[in-house]
Amino acid sequence: MKKTFTTIAFLLMMLPVLLYAQTIPKTMNIYEKNGTLTKIPLDRIEKITFDGPQIGYNDNVVRDGDGNIYQVVKIGHQVWLASNLRTTKYNDGTPIPNITVGAEWNKARTGAYSWYMNNADNKEVYGALYNWYAVAEDKICPKGYHVPRKEELKALVETVGYAQPGAKLKVAGTQYWKNNKPETDNSSGFSALPGGGRQLNAAFQGEGATGRWWAIDAGSADYADFLIMYDNSNAANFMAANKWLGASVRCVRD
Template sequence: MQKQTIALVALFSILVLFSFCQKNNPARITKIKIIESSALSSTSILVTAEIIDLSAEPKIELGFCFSETNQEPTVNDAKSVAGSYAKSENIQFLLSELKRNTTYYVRFYITENSETIYSNTIQQKTLNLPTPVVLTKNIEFLKANLLKTNAEIISNEGSEVLASGVCWSKNSLPTITDLKTNENIASGFFNSNISGLHYGSKYYVRAYATNAYGTDYGKQIEFSTITPTLPVLTTNPASVITITGAVSGGTITNSGGLDIIKRGLCWSTSEKPTLNNNFTNNGNDLGEFTVYLSDLEIYTTYYLRAYATTELGTGYGNEISFKTASTYISDGDDNYYSTVQIGRQTWLKQNLKTTKYNDGTPIRNITNNIEWVQATQPGYCWYNNDETNKAKFGALYNWRVIEENKNVCPKGWHVPSYSEWLLLIAVLGGDNEAGGKLKATTDWELPNGGATNETGFTAFPNGLRYKSNGVFAGANKYANLWTTDQNTDMATVIYLSYLQPSAYATLALMNDGFGIRCIKD
């Protein structure tokens, strides 16, 4: 009895072990075979292969390898990848862009893990027809249902090309009896746009060229269209906030596969603003855009979202809110400014924008580079001579504006001295960290070292204009603000950089162009 028990246990153990091995070592492919081939044209061969007893192991690659000289071609010869299959079935594949009237040796292969298995070899000769030689090069999506196909006609084989283009279908091996374009290109490179494709569908496309002897095709490319979505975008924080206006904008990071019809900002005094509320229209491009809002109510909370519209609908960015200022300061041009108190000092929150002294005397707008270099009188300009930079950066002034015995700041305000700047920097922890507390957190080039804007000072990278040649530089990288301090033919300027959180002083030429940030008397 004990011997029988031991025998049964041993038998059971063997069965368990056998079962375990079966699960962890699945049967490999026992047979792959090419069962049929035919020449379809002077440059293509249609091959059918049979797979029997396909194992459960994942297939790294399967397809056909071929050669003109090697009677047992391998994957080191020419090959065409056919895709992956999960069960036993026949695979039909078109070898394209071959040589005319040429015999090829062809084998089917499957690669599992590190092992490649080959089928029998067949011989097949392409036809001896002088049809054109055309290549399908590649494809690229222009939008969700618009595709560009690039192709090339290598040779007309001695007979004029009568038609050329691309043909496509939801079925494999499209021909000119399916949908097609006609580009009327006789030789060389060409491209064709395919439109009206169905969303979320698989298609096959290949180039074609026709002469008096017939039509030949390039290789087939398989592709699938995407299902479009609403645009994806973000809303920029509000800045340069005054009693009746603010600056914001957005960034479209993904169009959803369709053309943008319009984009902009929508806002309301209620949450979740839409196009049913106030909105702007700021074009139809991708990427970042900036919007200057005006005619807002004083001391009012607004909710704001960027939007982008396609034929599918409208996508919205994240919601931000801001409150317009309750008090304002105006300059000689009636530009409005809000204020911020830091320590015992009160500063304007925006760079000066005026084109006049506060007594109404105009300041010359100098756009010409040579005139800027040679100027002996007060002058100003907008960065890149583009007034759209006014709202965010303010104006760039030469130091002669400050040197003049007139006040360019609003009444009750003045251009700060170096000592007043030093006091501000000291209150903020010294020159190694003050810059980060003064810099805006947007519109600076990265890394925008240490920027927190915890003071609300909101220094933007207004750049500069050189005295040496009148050229503009440094926008989005550097903030440069004049002081009243003069040193012979130079003056002191406060400098902030995108690279670090520091704020420090340097000397500049009087005809350099920098910004002005006014301080209260």
């Protein structure tokens, strides 16, 4: 009887362990955005590591005035949003006018934005195109971030190297950049995309071929600088442009 009692007590003690063992996962399931599922038995995994730029540096979530969420990337001593700005509001909640009519865009001397080709489907990939007046008061970036000065954009280029900065700043492949160079690898994580721009005649131009990012500095009463990259070159140059042109915005941490 004593032996039977001891056996029952032992089984009761082991029951939680046995039940827990049944609940331990045996497989790691990896779900990709394209719907692919990869199953890896845990007993085959020695360790898990992550390669690439430092995404999520000190910030779990960065939100703009619309509530859009951005990842961030540290490049040298700077921390940048890892995608183009796509807000339709300043960070104080004030709406930014969306000007679709070309004649009105040409005349605007206050902040405005448009989507490339006036198509909101371009929002998620390329972000919005803003005239310089929208960035001038520096209320367009999420709080804690700002529109870069020209010197800050120069520092970005210097950090990745003046020889071929586009190779490290642009998204690789030809899905977005039509004639991308084979050495382009986006190793910085900046993920520059060719969102094009809105020209003096209010026409949209350059999607797939150029990316342009405003600096907040005003070069003169009518001109300001932006950084420009090309699909068929890994250069990154500065160009003075009329303030009413439409270009992308990339924010840097304060």
